[in-house]
Amino acid sequence: MTQSSKVEQVREPQWAGTSPVTLTLADLVAGQRGIVVGFDGKGSELGRRLTAFGLVRGTEITVDRTAPMGNPRAYTLLGYRLSLRNEDARSVLLRIE
């Protein structure tokens, strides 16, 4: 599962092509604004769950705060706050504004 998704990440999705640097949500730093450009690990249950929380292509997201020990973190998107483990945030691909 993880193996195959690694392979997919190498072949960058077409629609992310406009951005020179693609980071993951886990790399987003407080104060930065990220725009979701895609997902690593297509067809996964996690990917589908994330869409229901508004994490789709084009959504703007910022870091709200970090839990003790640096994990999980809370993010602000669509006017509400969502907490995510860094492991899960890694599968969300971003472009930094």
Next chain:
Amino acid sequence: MSRRSLPITTALAGNPNCGKTSLFNRLTGAFGIAANYPRVTVTRQVAETTHDGRTLRVIDLPGIYTLNGGLPEERVGRDVIHFERPDVVVNVLDAGNLHRSLFLTIQLVEMGRPCVFVLNMIDEARGQGITIDRVALAAALGGPVVETVAVSGDGVPDVLHAVVAVSQHQVNHSAPAIRYQEPLEGAIGRVQTLLAELRPASMTPEQSRWLAIKLLEGDTEILQREGEHDRLIALIGEIGERIERDHGEDCAHMIAHARFGFIDTLLRRVVQRTTPTPSLGHRLTHRLDDLLLHRWLGLPALGALMWLMFQATFTLGALPTVWINAAVAVVTGWADQAIPPGLTHDLIVNGVLAGVGGTIVFLPNIMILFFFMAVFSETGYLARAAFLLDRVMRAFGLHGKAMIPLIMGFGCNATAIMATRTIETKRSRLIAILAAPYVSCSARLPVFILFGGAFFDRWAGSVVFALYALSVLVALGAAVAFDRVLLVADAESFLMELPPYRRPALHSLAYQVWDSVQDFLRKIGGIIVIGSVAIWFLQQYPAAPETATAQEAMAASYLGKIADTVNPVFAPLGFGHNDTIAILTGLMAKETVVSTYAVLHAQEKGSEGLRQAIARGMTQPIALAFMVFVLLYTPCLTTLAVIGRESGSWRWAGLSLVCSLVVAWTLAYATGAIAETLGKLIL
């Protein structure tokens, strides 16, 4: 005419935290438990109400973000709407959080049932400077839009009115199909064609469109139900692969993206924001979280709040206990006088009243504990506790969300186990289910207070606190043990909304406390009375000769014989006959441990007498061992039954029973031995 007499089946659907349960309570006059914590309605609730001469049968569905079927609650929601086809679906939305809320709305609209859209917490939205064009929204969604503040009841009659109107087709219901761009529409069309071929004339066009979308979204469960149609599965696979190859994105994301695109366009038309600054509520939430979710202060603050809860439970709870004791004494004294001596007298005074009186004194403690838990969950703090502790809990193989069930376990293990349904992966959930029974529930509290008071005097509070700490340690230890033993590791995630802090609604707090009171009283009226009478009977019969001493009579009774048989198991721990009997009856429910002692010592009047009688029965180390044993062995039959149901197998309930007995016996033995040795060293 017959249509009019049928109840209107109405399903309430909405995101967690949207105030759906409050609305359900307001609509039906029933009282469910609302909480500012995601997914509190773990099972569906049904209640009836009337409006305008019509009966409404209202189903409160669990709070969900999507109908994609990944979680059990989502399956419940999807299946109720798809198979039971309610007359009206009431979609509750958080008016201040429309963007995300509408994702579920679109899925509901696609299911084709007539809908009423409720913009709840409209006051909060207005506070944020949001105005919503209801007419335009209603036109776009194809159903009436109603504004409410469910907590205060504002707008609730309008909801009932809209439901009745929609059910009678007074309101034109036309579900607008959301158009997806190519290649999705083409794909939906192809799946629909195949569906029509495989199952001719069994579905309306809306139903088959919905099913096609679900299948393309990768709802694996619904695809499995179509398992007999290899061609369908092959087609879905083929379409999925081609879309991914051509567009670098899977169908599910493409569909979700299209839906959010539709939502964006819609919101731009119907929502106006006057003030761009965050509202007072948001600013307060932010300030509070700066402290309560602080990277260094967050965990100590959590510890302090927990300590406050237990401290209040014991110290505040001690006051009314005196009054209850006095009242019990009055009633017992009156019964003693009023009922002529004989069998009935003994049965009532020494059986029922002793058992009930011995247990009911703990009502105040239980009320206070439940009050605090209600406040934590309603304000939104429990979600924060999960956020703070996720990383720590993972070290024990537990999920951050297991924090909530485990804290709830201090109230009742059975509800705690039901609350584990919020945990996404089966494995983490099973670990939480098996660890939960070790958390000291409120039913153990009476035993601790009684024994703590009898043996440890002014140290009682500390001893009880130590027992709670031990219960948490054992629960965590059990989690680690099960984590190591159970199956292979499983990918899991932690997706949780952090809702804004909300002031808890008084009536809801009152209800939750009242619910715990009712539950406790029901237990006293049921199992405690039955248990007490049973113990009294087994103790009285076979009748001993008049000349026998109390001890001889006891030894000859049925109870004495049962205790004789089982006692050898507990003898190494230093437990006597009475203790063995109390442990046996405690298997039904832990409260019966206290009522059993009360019946066994019915001659000693009042809780002071009971305390002294117990204090004569054992030494301090044995008392400690006994408390540890009661803490850790199987909480009650209900919990076992719930473990069996929630884990899906009785094997897990059996495992839990055996483990708890072994753990309880071993740790009780160790506690007794250590206390004994320490005692000798000190004295």
